[in-house]
Amino acid sequence: MNKVSVLVTGGAGYIGSHAVLALRDAGWPVAVIDNLTTGFRFAIPDDVPLYEGDIADEALLARIFAEQGTRAVMHFAGSVVVPESVENPLKYYHNNTAKSRSLIAAAVSAGVPHFIFSSTAATYGVPEVSPVTEDSVKLPINPYGMSKLMTEIMLGDVARAHPINFCALRYFNVAGADPQARTGQSTTGATHLIKVAVEAALGKRDEVTVFGTDYATPDGTGVRDYIHVSDLASAHVLALEALIAEPTRSLTMNCGYGQGFSVLDVLNAVDRVTNLTIKRRLEGRRAGDPDQLISDNRRIKATLPWVPQYADLDMIVAHAVAWERRLTEIRKVG
Secondary structure (H helix, E strand, C coil), rough: CCCCEEEEEECCCHHHHHHHHHHHHHHCCCCEEEECCCCCHHHHCCCCCCCEEECCCCCHHHHHHHHHHEEEEEEEECCCCCHHHHHCCCHHHHHHHHHHHHHHHHHHHCCCCCEEEECCCCCCCCCCCCCECCCCCCCCCHHHHHHHHHHHHHHHEEEEEEEEEEEEEEEEECCCCCCCCCCCCCCCCCCHHHHHHHHHHHCCCCEEEEEECCCCCCCCEECEEEEHHHHHHHHHHHHHHHHHHHHCCCCEEEECCCEEEEEEHHHHHHHHHHHCCCCCEEECCCCCCCECCCEECCCHHCCCCCCCCCCCCCHHHHHHHHHHHHHHHHHHCC
């Protein structure tokens, strides 16, 4: 496989930084563009070029593409907090859709032939059936999901009109951290359940709120498909190889394990791993939360030689705990 130069947008963020490590570890030339509003400089290895700037700056992108000889883009930059998207939809359509349009335009202008997009299971909204296939109806219930779906549609149209192919990977619940604790979820005030639960176990939060205990699930709490972030990152590298191997083919695939764990399953796993007991506060359901959201991952397994290495809830939690402890030390030094 000819390992081409890859530009990772949002490479200083949670998932993007893991993709940078996966690419670098596999010998791909990689550079990062990040405006560092939610990303962290410490998440990027010293030997990876970092351009501090915005993906809407098409002149900067043109310079990066020329300097780096970029042949592929992995696009993670964007806003990801669902409740905030409801309160401030214009921010999400600006950051996630309008800026993606600028990035895609710059890639087309520079003749960059491959584009991998960080999409989301939020494009499905509240699915009527679970597990969810890629062909399930897309009815996002919030601007976050809609902003991502709009970018998927844009990529499809652009790939039909220009010599560029793409892969949209629809993530389910991403969790965990790099097994070597080189990077992890570092955002203050994060809303991801495993991150919140680990913070509570380590004394950074007083409790964890459980929203809804009357769902049609074995223990009454919502069931989700949690995927280790390093397995997700490896899927991106394999997707890039697939795009290069077949330059006229584009792909849309779910990224999940195809199995679900409830909120209480997750909290119990954190208790087990830390040998502590998290205080739980039970509240009513939040609007729009489905009983369960589990991926049908048959397409990605049939298309890519993707074999998850970390499909174990306790392992996901253990890596998240190790990173949280390291993050405490980083912030003390910083």
